[in-house]
Amino acid sequence: MAGKISTIAARLDQLYEFDREPVSLDKLQSGSKFAGLFAGEHVAATEFVIGAFFVLHGVTARDLVWGLLLGNLLAVLSWTFVCAPIAVRTRLTLYWYLRKIAGPGLTVIYNIANAILYCILAGAMIAVSATAIGLAFNIETPSLSDVFPGSVGWILITIALGAAFTALAILGFEKLSKFAQVCSPWIFIVFIAGALAMLPRLGVQSNFSNFWDVAKSRIWNGIAVPGQDKFGFWHILFFAWFCNLAMHIGLSDLAIFRYAKKWTYGLYTAFGMFPGHMLAWISSGIMVAAVGREMNPGLMAYEAAGLAGVAGLILAGWTTANPTLYRAGLALQVITPNWPRWKVTLAAGTITTVISCFPIVFVKLLNYVAIYGLVLMPIGAVVFAEHWILPKLKIEQYRAEKYQWLINWRALVVWAGTLMICFLLPLHLYFLWLPGYFIALAGYVGLQALKRNET
Amino acid sequence: MERKIMAILAIVSLSLCLIFPIVHFLGKIDAAGYKSGFLLASAAWFIFATLWITSPKNRIKDK
Numbered sequence: 266m267a268g269k270i271s272t273i274a275a276r277l278d279q280l281y282e283f284d285r286e287p288v289s290l291d292k293l294q295s296g297s298k299f300a301g302l303f304a305g306e307h308v309a310a311t312e313f314v315i316g317a318f319f320v321l322h323g324v325t326a327r328d329l330v331w332g333l334l335l336g337n338l339l340a341v342l343s344w345t346f347v348c349a350p351i352a353v354r355t356r357l358t359l360y361w362y363l364r365k366i367a368g369p370g371l372t373v374i375y376n377i378a379n380a381i382l383y384c385i386l387a388g389a390m391i392a393v394s395a396t397a398i399g400l401a402f403n404i405e406t407p408s409l410s411d412v413f414p415g416s417v418g419w420i421l422i423t424i425a426l427g428a429a430f431t432a433l434a435i436l437g438f439e440k441l442s443k444f445a446q447v448c449s450p451w452i453f454i455v456f457i458a459g460a461l462a463m464l465p466r467l468g469v470q471s472n473f474s475n476f477w478d479v480a481k482s483r484i485w486n487g488i489a490v491p492g493q494d495k496f497g498f499w500h501i502l503f504f505a506w507f508c509n510l511a512m513h514i515g516l517s518d519l520a521i522f523r524y525a526k527k528w529t530y531g532l533y534t535a536f537g538m539f540p541g542h543m544l545a546w547i548s549s550g551i552m553v554a555a556v557g558r559e560m561n562p563g564l565m566a567y568e569a570a571g572l573a574g575v576a577g578l579i580l581a582g583w584t585t586a587n588p589t590l591y592r593a594g595l596a597l598q599v600i601t602p603n604w605p606r607w608k609v610t611l612a613a614g615t616i617t618t619v620i621s622c623f624p625i626v627f628v629k630l631l632n633y634v635a636i637y638g639l640v641l642m643p644i645g646a647v648v649f650a651e652h653w654i655l656p657k658l659k660i661e662q663y664r665a666e667k668y669q670w671l672i673n674w675r676a677l678v679v680w681a682g683t684l685m686i687c688f689l690l691p692l693h694l695y696f697l698w699l700p701g702y703f704i705a706l707a708g709y710v711g712l713q714a715l716k717r718n719e720t
Numbered sequence: 721m722e723r724k725i726m727a728i729l730a731i732v733s734l735s736l737c738l739i740f741p742i743v744h745f746l747g748k749i750d751a752a753g754y755k756s757g758f759l760l761a762s763a764a765w766f767i768f769a770t771l772w773i774t775s776p777k778n779r780i781k782d783k
Contacts, residue, residue: 571755
């Protein structure tokens, strides 16, 4: 077993070889590059669903605005004070830094977990985009309680869309990434245009004088639709905060911030958070209220912006599914030795397409986002503790690297143990990660302190 | 020079994408007019922005 993991770890090392060395000073990027990157990265097809779900969960207008403002601010601060400082000190990706801390074996396990989570996320993107195609063929969108596909038509559409996304990813990831840069500012405009165009339908006057009254009474009116939990300020705040938990607290974005000149570049994430995770979510809330609170992203986009809206929804799904498929393929490559790039992408695309047939990935998207962040969060805590806390307590660092451990069992125990404790805590799913993070920090420091050094 | 023109045309198209819904919100054009205008401006954005980013200067930079 250990031999097998070692072989897989060696293959994984080869895949990531190109970024093994810390980023050199001449490769550092300007702040405007970071602003542009984040502005383009956080407007996806799923924003059509997330903002709309807040309406269906009966959040009030006041709770929404304050929750989004503070939650997104906390997300920006998490990038700035947790992720970016470690990135500019190490100049390494999470992959290589985790390898020093947790050993190559645990890095493999982390990579496979990440690949599975990526496939589910890309599946959700495909399912959301499929609602736009379904509209043209009069195929019913899954209801909020659906787990399995409800019709052959839905299966055919998701398979067709998944196959198209996968084929495009195989044809050329690099070129398509460039085209995605063209799409991102326009997709953001689709959200704003759609919301603006729907306001008259909700009774908002052209001088905006009654906007807040309409917002409180007809959009975020505080009444949850049947079958949905009632959300308040804390749900919104925590959701906005943990929506990218894997990236900031989970430290995936070390890969990006290792190119930053200063740790304060973390503040540039505000260019992604406030337009994408505030304005776009507010816009999709307006759109769902204007179509009678029916969770049908395709219908919302069509009613709000016509054929351009439908195209926007499909492109938003595709531009985010494309890099997600690529990353999933890269992670899967470790267990598929000698497979060419196209074959791995095809495998990732096939898994993703099958997942996308199940409407649960889209109708339970908010819960999935919470689980995605929660599962990867303990690894972020382990890395944070190793980087900052162990040297302060004069506990030996980077033992996995120094003593050539395949797996740092303490890190694995903390990862699994934290998740077990989290699922036993009597808290709403959205609030679990925060106590979980401190449990993981304390657990890892405690286990490392039991043996302060190996020599 | 050509690259600069494409950039200007792309930005104008994207601005039009925002102007059409504003004009509709103000009640100056109906929903059908807004949707048609938005669609045309969107098509123009994709054409000019693609030409802009694939113009010679960027290609040299990529190498």
